[in-house]
Amino acid sequence: MKPRSMSQAVVSTQSTGEYIKKKSKWLLKIKQYLDVNDPGAAMIPFSGSLEQKLQDDPDNAKAYLEENKTSSNLEKIIVTGFKALGLMYFFTVGTDEVRAWTIPKHTKAPVAAGKIHGDMERGFIKAEVYKYDDLKELLTEAAVKAAGKYKLEGKNYEVLDGDIINIKFNVTDVKAKK
Numbered sequence: 001m002k003p004r005s006m007s008q009a010v011v012s013t014q015s016t017g018e019y020i021k022k023k024s025k026w027l028l029k030i031k032q033y034l035d036v037n038d039p040g041a042a043m044i045p046f047s048g049s050l051e052q053k054l055q056d057d058p059d060n061a062k063a064y065l066e067e068n069k070t071s072s073n074l075e076k077i078i079v080t081g082f083k084a085l086g087l088m089y090f091f092t093v094g095t096d097e098v099r100a101w102t103i104p105k106h107t108k109a110p111v112a113a114g115k116i117h118g119d120m121e122r123g124f125i126k127a128e129v130y131k132y133d134d135l136k137e138l139l140t141e142a143a144v145k146a147a148g149k150y151k152l153e154g155k156n157y158e159v160l161d162g163d164i165i166n167i168k169f170n171v172t173d174v175k176a177k178k
Contacts, residue, residue, distance in 0.1 A: 090165055103159065
């Protein structure tokens with residue numbers, strides 16, 4: 001069976017011991033197969049039992065990983081999976097919460113707004129946009145604005161991965177008079 005033409009991610013499951021030792025009789029065979037049949041594909045070793053151990057004992061997870069000179073590949077699987085599926089995040093920020101929204105890449109601002117609520121797509125006016133990296137560097141929304149990194153975008157704006165967006169919308173509920 002030949003893989004799809006689009007490069008994909010292959011997760012190779014292993015026991016905790018195999019994962020820590022980075023040795024499995026299958027890893028080389030899987031890698032060779034991918035090199036021939038899907039050269040752009042990522043192969044990510046994974047141990048479900050290791051991940052479960054880390055989740056069951058979060059207080060000692062970091063020490064366990066350091067002691068065994070290994071790391072979790074869970075984040076890599078998530079990031080690679082999002083990339084393979086053509087997905088990304090944008091964020092909304094309120095006074096009491098931050099929320100990540102998953103959308104396909106190349107999504108226009110009104111459609112992204114619709115992920116939050118259908119009325120926001122229908123009544124979309126504009127998006128106030130700034131980047132997560134700018135907020136991380138400058139620490140406050142006010143500092144981002146002062147640095148000129150806060151933009152107003154319209155209906156044709158293509159949302160980018162990591163955008164923080166405040167949607168401006170107006171929906172009027174006009175009922176027909178009888």
